[in-house]
Amino acid sequence: MADVIELRDVRVSFHERGTVVDAVRGVSLSVRKGEVFGIVGFSGAGKSTLVRTINLLERPTSGRVLIDGEDVTDVRGAGLRALRRRIGFVFQGFNLVGNLTVARNIQFALKAGGRDRKDWSRRTHDLLRLVGLDEKFDSYPSGLSGGQKQRVAIARALANDPEILLCDEATSALDLETTEEILGLLKRINRTLGITIVFITHQLDVAKRIFDHVAVMEHGVIVEQGDTFDVFSQPAHPTTQALVNRYLGISIPPQLVPSLPEGTVVELRYRGEGALEPLISEVARRFDVSINVLHARVEYFGSHAIGILIVVVDGPGNSLTAALDELRAHVLGYRELDRGDLARVGDMGDIDRGGRAGNGGRAGEGMDDVASTEEDES
Numbered sequence: 236m237a238d239v240i241e242l243r244d245v246r247v248s249f250h251e252r253g254t255v256v257d258a259v260r261g262v263s264l265s266v267r268k269g270e271v272f273g274i275v276g277f278s279g280a281g282k283s284t285l286v287r288t289i290n291l292l293e294r295p296t297s298g299r300v301l302i303d304g305e306d307v308t309d310v311r312g313a314g315l316r317a318l319r320r321r322i323g324f325v326f327q328g329f330n331l332v333g334n335l336t337v338a339r340n341i342q343f344a345l346k347a348g349g350r351d352r353k354d355w356s357r358r359t360h361d362l363l364r365l366v367g368l369d370e371k372f373d374s375y376p377s378g379l380s381g382g383q384k385q386r387v388a389i390a391r392a393l394a395n396d397p398e399i400l401l402c403d404e405a406t407s408a409l410d411l412e413t414t415e416e417i418l419g420l421l422k423r424i425n426r427t428l429g430i431t432i433v434f435i436t437h438q439l440d441v442a443k444r445i446f447d448h449v450a451v452m453e454h455g456v457i458v459e460q461g462d463t464f465d466v467f468s469q470p471a472h473p474t475t476q477a478l479v480n481r482y483l484g485i486s487i488p489p490q491l492v493p494s495l496p497e498g499t500v501v502e503l504r505y506r507g508e509g510a511l512e513p514l515i516s517e518v519a520r521r522f523d524v525s526i527n528v529l530h531a532r533v534e535y536f537g538s539h540a541i542g543i544l545i546v547v548v549d550g551p552g553n554s555l556t557a558a559l560d561e562l563r564a565h566v567l568g569y570r571e572l573d574r575g576d577l578a579r580v581g582d583m584g585d586i587d588r589g590g591r592a593g594n595g596g597r598a599g600e601g602m603d604d605v606a607s608t609e610e611d612e613s
């Protein structure tokens with residue numbers, strides 16, 4: 236399949252009060268037509284800056300941006316407006332205009348896209364039906380829930396029949412149930428309209444649901460990429476491992492930690508839903524160790540499953556070592572857990588909270604985006 240987006244060694248540096256921030260430091264990637272391509276990473280990694288180079292909301296300091304094989308890096312004026320029509324953008328903060336009705340918000344985009352005014356009404360009804368909100372045609376954004384606002388924003392992003400939809404943390408401001416709904420809608424749009432989606436998020440829970448391919452970003456570079464299941468089931472780079480470990484967490488209630496049986500606490504990961512009980516009882520028997528299962532769960536990445544088992548293994552020194560080696564040899568992922576870490580597990584919720592990347596996000600990000608959209612378009 237053809238690449239609909241290609242970035243070649245893209246770099247973006249910001250100059251601010253005498254200092255230089257290298258937000259993107261040489262990223263090359265290819266997005267295939269019709270896929271959902273995801274970019275994950277901690278806050279400050281450079282995800283938003285990178286995705287904004289695709290529709291040139293951010294001009295690369297160097298490197299090339301190709302859309303459908305055509306180098307668009309230097310387009311301006313009418314060429315830039317035409318490019319923006321081919322690429323819809325959905326933000327975390329919805330960015331609807333508060334004093335315009337839902338229909339007018341969408342028609343704003345139709346006007347920008349140069350659509351014939353006599354088609355506006357029909358087109359707006361079609362778009363609102365697509366996102367399941369036709370009854371809100373004459374409502375104002377203030378009367379809508381977060382999920383409904385995001386649906387309107389999606390309808391607006393689709394107004395000019397884009398071939399690409401960029402979503403920057405499009406579900407990060409929504410609760411779990413609404414996130415689910417919006418992801419379902421995006422997936423449907425992707426499948427039925429064949430629109431390629433580039434989705435950035437710091438939420439692995441979102442990533443695992445809709446990404447076909449994923450790139451992991453850290454400090455302005457892509458540290459790992461590939462098929463979503465492969466990357467998340469066998470993360471190779473420490474950043475990916477950190478993201479996955481934080482997401483999967485270790486759900487042992489911290490108050491139970493002091494009363495855990497003696498021994499080495501081990502997290503085992505395996506592909507598929509297959510039970511590990513036969514392996515465990517065999518290892519326990521052969522090496523004469525005790526193995527207690529503390530926790531078992533199955534996580535789905537798309538349609539693939541990863542099993543996670545947390546066990547405590549105990550026995551005399553030599554046989555304990557041999558038993559652990561045997562377990563390690565038969566699973567996809569093996570990790571010995573520190574009891575101290577277990578006790579701290581309660582603190583690990585959102586993977587964004589660690590602030591690992593140091594820089595943090597920009598304040599009021601959503602509104603920046605509106606400002607720059609309008610600036611650039613005028």
Ligand SMILES: Nc1ncnc2c1ncn2[C@@H]1O[C@H](COP(=O)(O)OP(=O)(O)O)[C@@H](O)[C@H]1O
Binds near residue numbers: 250258596
């Ligand atoms: N307009 C800007 N001016 C200066 N620095 C910026 C600007 N936009 C982003 N940055 C900086 O670039 C880095 C990457 O930011 P961003 O792309 O927003 O990361 P992410 O979306 O992964 O959280 C951060 O250090 C951020 O502070």
Ligand SMILES: [Mg+2]
Binds near residue numbers: 282283
């Ligand atoms: Mg961002």
